[in-house]
Amino acid sequence: MPSTKLLKERIESIQDTMKITNAMYLISSSKLRKARKNYQNVLPYFTRMRDTISRVVPHLPEEPVHPFFHVRDVPAPKRAYVVLTADKGMAGAFNQNTLKFLKAQAGDDPNAKFYVIGQVGYRALLHKDPRLVEEFQYSATAPSLQRARDITVDAIDDFKAGNLDEIYLIYTKIQNALTSEPVMVRLLPLDRDHLQPAPKGLGDPKGDVEMFPDAWTVFEQTAPIYMHGMIFGAMTESFCAEQSARMTAMDSATKSATEMIHDLQLEYNRTRQGSITQEITEIIGGAAAVQSSE
DSSP: OOOHHHHHHHHHHHHHHHHHHHHHHHHHHHHHHHHHHHHHHHHHHHHHHHHHHHHHGGGSOSSSOOGGGOOOOOSSOOEEEEEEOOSSOOSTTHHHHHHHHHHHHHTTOTTOEEEEESHHHHHHHTTTOTTBOTTOOBOOSSOOHHHHHHHHHHHHHHHHTTSOSEEEEEEEEEOSSSOEEEEEEEEESOOTTTTOSOOTTSOOTTSOOOOSSOHHHHHHHHHHHHHHHHHHHHHHHHHHHHHHHHHHHHHHHHHHHHHHHHHHHHHHHHHHHHHHHHHHHHHHHHHHHHHHHO
């Protein structure tokens, strides 16, 4: 049985750890609220941009096919996966689930390329998977429109140059307040049918709309902004999911620490009581021995 000194030191150590986990829970909660507020502030803009594209797409000519819609029929397409992970750990299985989902989707495709955002995912694949693009390094902390714009420009340039045939976006989507799971959406080529429905309140998408100088040029300008919104929305939602996962992990760690302290406190009390009882027994035994000798 450990001594009371060791038990007391262990209790104090767990109490110090519990302070850290509780502080991380509060920090994640604050970051989560801030990220959600930031996303809600820009969401109406990108929603309207998608509505605008839905108005423009029906006016695009069937031939020639716009490069953003062109599906290349090649025997071994060059696919790229933009993967959103976290910059820090201690978020439960958040990063592991994303990387596991990535490998399930990519399989053993040697032509695939992994563009990983976030230091945890980047370090997990560095020197272990040759498909990782090492020069592509972006932080996942505090998503910004400028970062999303830079990533979009790189993706569009590689797609137009023929370096990539398909570009997919993998991120963690929040299903409800308690659960989230990795999902994959196609970034390029765009799905024309997905942009076809008429937005509510804007009437017939094939109605008379004046576009200057033409629908092709308007789409050329608005489509990248739409993709900015897709990436920024995914980055923000992934960041929110990370903070939510960290809150859950830290809350669970705090509860486990509380239970451990309770159990150790009971063991400490039993040990202390046993030592006191032993000391009393020794005193009584000594007194009895003195009396008998007299």
